[in-house]
Amino acid sequence: MKFLNHLTLGQYVPADSVVHSLDPRVKITGTILLLAGVFLVGHPVSFLLWGAVCLLLAAGSRLPFGMVLGTVRPVILLIVFTSVIHLFFTAGEPVFSWKIVTVTREGIDMALRMGLRLFLLVLFAGMLTLTTSPTELSDGIEKLCSPVARLGFPAHELAMMMTIALRFIPTLLDETDRIMKAQIARGADLDRGGLLKRLRAFIPVLVPLFVIVFQRADDLATAMEARNYRGGAGRTRMRPLRWSLKDSLALATVMLLVALCVWLDRSWMV
Amino acid sequence: MSIEVNQLTHIYHPGTPLETKAVDGVSVTVDRGEWVSVVGHTGSGKSTLAQHLNGLLFPDSGSVFVDGLQVHPKSRHIRQVRQKVGLVFQYPEQQLFEETVYREIAFGPRNWGLEENEVPLRVRRAMEMVGLESDLETASPFRLSGGQKRRVAIASVLAFRPAYLVLDEPTAGLDSFGRKDLKKLLKDLQADGLGIILITHDLELALEVSDSLLVLKNGRQIIRGEPRLVMEEAIDRNLGGLVLPAMVRFMMKLRELGHDVPLTWDPAEAAEAIQLESSR
Numbered sequence: 001m002k003f004l005n006h007l008t009l010g011q012y013v014p015a016d017s018v019v020h021s022l023d024p025r026v027k028i029t030g031t032i033l034l035l036a037g038v039f040l041v042g043h044p045v046s047f048l049l050w051g052a053v054c055l056l057l058a059a060g061s062r063l064p065f066g067m068v069l070g071t072v073r074p075v076i077l078l079i080v081f082t083s084v085i086h087l088f089f090t091a092g093e094p095v096f097s098w099k100i101v102t103v104t105r106e107g108i109d110m111a112l113r114m115g116l117r118l119f120l121l122v123l124f125a126g127m128l129t130l131t132t133s134p135t136e137l138s139d140g141i142e143k144l145c146s147p148v149a150r151l152g153f154p155a156h157e158l159a160m161m162m163t164i165a166l167r168f169i170p171t172l173l174d175e176t177d178r179i180m181k182a183q184i185a186r187g188a189d190l191d192r193g194g195l196l197k198r199l200r201a202f203i204p205v206l207v208p209l210f211v212i213v214f215q216r217a218d219d220l221a222t223a224m225e226a227r228n229y230r231g232g233a234g235r236t237r238m239r240p241l242r243w244s245l246k247d248s249l250a251l252a253t254v255m256l257l258v259a260l261c262v263w264l265d266r267s268w269m270v
Numbered sequence: 271m272s273i274e275v276n277q278l279t280h281i282y283h284p285g286t287p288l289e290t291k292a293v294d295g296v297s298v299t300v301d302r303g304e305w306v307s308v309v310g311h312t313g314s315g316k317s318t319l320a321q322h323l324n325g326l327l328f329p330d331s332g333s334v335f336v337d338g339l340q341v342h343p344k345s346r347h348i349r350q351v352r353q354k355v356g357l358v359f360q361y362p363e364q365q366l367f368e369e370t371v372y373r374e375i376a377f378g379p380r381n382w383g384l385e386e387n388e389v390p391l392r393v394r395r396a397m398e399m400v401g402l403e404s405d406l407e408t409a410s411p412f413r414l415s416g417g418q419k420r421r422v423a424i425a426s427v428l429a430f431r432p433a434y435l436v437l438d439e440p441t442a443g444l445d446s447f448g449r450k451d452l453k454k455l456l457k458d459l460q461a462d463g464l465g466i467i468l469i470t471h472d473l474e475l476a477l478e479v480s481d482s483l484l485v486l487k488n489g490r491q492i493i494r495g496e497p498r499l500v501m502e503e504a505i506d507r508n509l510g511g512l513v514l515p516a517m518v519r520f521m522m523k524l525r526e527l528g529h530d531v532p533l534t535w536d537p538a539e540a541a542e543a544i545q546l547e548s549s550r
Contacts (some may be wrong), residue, residue: 050343143275167371178359179364179365181321181359182359182362182365183359183365184326184352184359185324185326185352185356185359185427186365186377186378186381186426186427186430187349187352187353187377187378187380187381187382187430188377188381189381202365204365204377207367208364208365208366208367211364212364213413
């Protein structure tokens with residue numbers, strides 16, 4: 001029994017594909033554009049269109065579609081919750097009423113739209129992290145932020161913090177697993193009782209974990225300092241980012257696609 | 271009354287590219303009052319094996335019985351098993367969380383539902399056993415030294431009086447005094463009738479203290495038996511790169527030079543044999 005084994009959020013899966021080989025800057029801007037596109041449309045056919053785009057991207061990244069869908073699993077509750085809230089609390093023409101519960105036509109409409117939007121949002125964001133390694137991702141963000149970095153924005157520092165945070169997720173999961181086991185071995189009951197009791201039962205796990213996290217952070221800082229790390233100034237890269245024709249084409253395609261989708265949606269909605 | 275492990279196999283991440291057989295067909299029996307050491311390198315599967323003994327992991331095939339109770343994910347007596355088999359993890363001082371040493375050590379006994387008036391007795395006895403001064407009861411465990419923290423962690427397991435004690439690399443990071451104290455504590459516990467299972471990469475320590483050894487390599491058992499037998503095997507073939515005790519290597523060298531001395535890891539026995547050989 002490994003206690004924490006099912007986390008796919010933010011996981012990178014290497015593969016030899018077109019999508020993987022794109023410049024991270026394209027993938028980040030492209031994802032932002034796609035997310036904007038998802039929120040700018042409202043017609044059912046538009047959502048189908050975005051679904052098709054997602055399928056195409058998954059095919060282009062050579063990842064099994066089941067794995068892409070898996071990225072939604074951790075947030076499925078959130079999506080359902082949001083939809084339900086919209087379903088019951090949107091004012092409008094009632095279609096169904098029982099005691100104090102009223103469902104309106106507008107409610108059903110909003111619930112479906114918000115649910116689909118969130119679902120697509122997570123799928124697109126998931127595609128980005130599935131096909132881009134954490135190092136590429138933070139390199140990309142750093143490069144994209146470089147115009148504002150000249151104005152004193154700490155782009156390199158933020159990117160480094162992100163890399164470190166991502167790098168330590170698996171390590172911390174292992175530590176959590178170990179501490180949980182140690183406390184279970186001492187008779188801690190972590191999976192019984194109500195919510196409050198369970199939260200209290202996790203104190204013996206959380207306190208040692210915090211101690212370990214601070215210890216590790218301290219050690220890492222010392223190790224970086226010992227190797228003369230002094231921030232981004234003058235730092236070179238082992239694999240510098242290279243923008244190629246392929247990247248320009250990909251970005252242009254995404255831009256056209258989003259523009260087209262939004263335009264079509266506008267004309268359908270009228 | 272014993273722990274019986276039969277043909278135990280454990281697979282991590284089954285059905286994925288990361289699939290690995292961490293433990294492969296291992297069998298071992300530990301009686302109460304017996305000391306068994308599991309020796310192997312990093313990645314030999316010894317820690318995985320340890321976690322099966324009190325139901326933190328379950329076998330993919332094979333079986334584990336503790337005093338006749340099967341360790342099984344669906345069994346109702348899993349908590350009973352965990353109370354019978356105390357497990358001290360590697361670097362156990364990292365699991366400390368309470369405000370005082372007293373409360374830290376009382377955590378186990380309270381979890382296992384001991385009468386509240388019994389708790390102080392258990393805590394004091396456990397502190398005595400590991401050699402912690404009673405005035406440390408009110409101290410914060412985070413303010414203690416590394417060695418003291420480890421004692422608190424071990425006391426927190428002893429306080430619920432397990433019948434077996436599994437320790438994963440308990441001497442890691444201890445100085446020679448700490449090692450000696452720990453060895454003595456475990457010997458005393460063994461004399462009181464506890465079954466001791468020591469997980470270690472230190473062949474010398476294992477040879478010195480155990481009734482029986484199990485040597486693992488890549489999840490498979492390569493030798494199982496009494497210390498002397500294991501040492502003889504270890505000389506004959508390479509035991510997954512485990513280092514022979516310096517004393518044994520010294521005696522081997524003497525033999526190579528034509529002296530008739532026994533291969534022993536006990537300095538007293540070695541000295542006696544050398545004296546006898548030189549007077550001849």
